[in-house]
Amino acid sequence: MILYTPLSETDIFPTADNVYTNRKCITYEGKTVFVEKNNNGEYQLVQLLSTDPQDYLNDMYTPGSIIP
Amino acid sequence: MNKDAEKKEDQGEQEEQSGSSSLVQKIQALGQTNIPQAPDSNIHVLSIIGQVEGHIQLPPQNKTTKYEHLLPQLIAIEQNPKIEGVILLLNTVGGDVEAGLALSEMIASLSKPTVSIVLGGGHSIGVPIAVSTDYSFIVPTATMTIHPVRLTGLVIGVPQTFEYLDKMQERVINFVVNHSNIKEEKFKDLMFAKGNLTRDIGTNVLGTDAVDYGLIDEVGGVKEAMAKINEFIDQAKGSGEQEVIQ
Known part of the structure; x- marks a missing residue:
């Protein structure tokens, strides 16, 4: 299928709802983090939101780590 | 055993x-x-990356900076006495005008010294955010696209919407002119210039040119920004001590 239209791709193919629901913004040990539920039902850290540069050096908040 | x-x-x-x-x-x-x-840092970092996300939530494959997350962090920075300065890292393609203006006003009204570095790109609404700090840096390879405010989607009431957009653009221009050394005329010239961008009006300003126009204070990277913010922090401490003596 070839589309030739001024509409944006997301208008034609809406993003599936589960893409939104899998990702959550939670507070984990006082830091705001984005987590994504993986196939095993565990929450995996996607992004850390902090202004303290030292938090980014903390092993606990490295992207990809599993949150217990 | x-x-x-x-x-x-x-x-x-x-x-x-x-x-x-x-x-x-x-x-x-x-x-x-x-x-x-490393030991605790007295300088905090705020990164504005990807799109500035405002009233509409973008699909997760977009890299976005959500202003509702940054505003409380800015309040926390203002309240925490251990934090003495903020560095703003910008690599943004633009985004929601009102969210960007909200961030810019918050940063401009912080009492603590702020320094911004534009890395890669600080386009559209990234421009007011970049100039909102006390001092701004741009790396030589970074660019800033200045173009008129635009809208996508369904428009109900075209003349009214046009007026609204025009006012919104005026707010952006006023903010940039008030917080940088660029003249209003020059900024508008760049914004409505023809022939610079293919199929669009506006200008893609390179790092060194942004400094020449007075939009950004200096060309520089992390080293220069750290030196500048430490200088500001020392100044703030110095003036604080003087007040105590008096």
Whole structure:
């Protein structure tokens, strides 16, 4: 299928709802983090939101780590 | 005795296994194993990356900076006495005008010294955010696209919407002119210039040109920004001490 239209791709193919629901913004040990539920039902850290540069050096908040 | 020894060996093995598995996890996640540790920092970093997300939530494959997350952090920075300065890292393609203006006003009204570095790109609404700090830097390879405010989607009431957009654009121009050394005429010239961008009006300003126009204060990177913010922090401390003496 070839589309030739001024509409944006997301208008034609809406993003599936589960893409939104899998990702959550939670507070984990006082830091705001984005987590994504993986196939095993565990929450995996996607992004850390902090202004303290030292938090980014903390092993606990490295992207990809599993949150217990 | 023997049993104890065996137990200990078992434990040792288990620890080794859990150690290696966390190592594997780290390698899978980051591609590296250990990260250097450093003492607490008195300078905090706010990164504005990807799109500035405002009233409409973008699909998760977009890299976005959500202003509702940054505003409380700015309040926290203002309240925390241990934080003495803020560095703003910008690499943004633009985004929601009102969200961007909200961020810019918040940063401009912080009492603590602020310095921004434009890396890669600080386009559209990234321009007011970049100039909102006390001092702004741009790396030589970074660019800033200045163009008129636009809208996508269904428009109900075209003349009214046009007026609204025109006012919104005026707010952006006023903010940039008030917080940088660029003249209003020059900024509007850049915004409505023809022939610079293919099929569009506006200008893509390179790092050194942005400094020449007075939009950004200086060309520089991390080293210069750190030196500047430390200078500001020392100044703030100095003036504080003087007040006490008087």
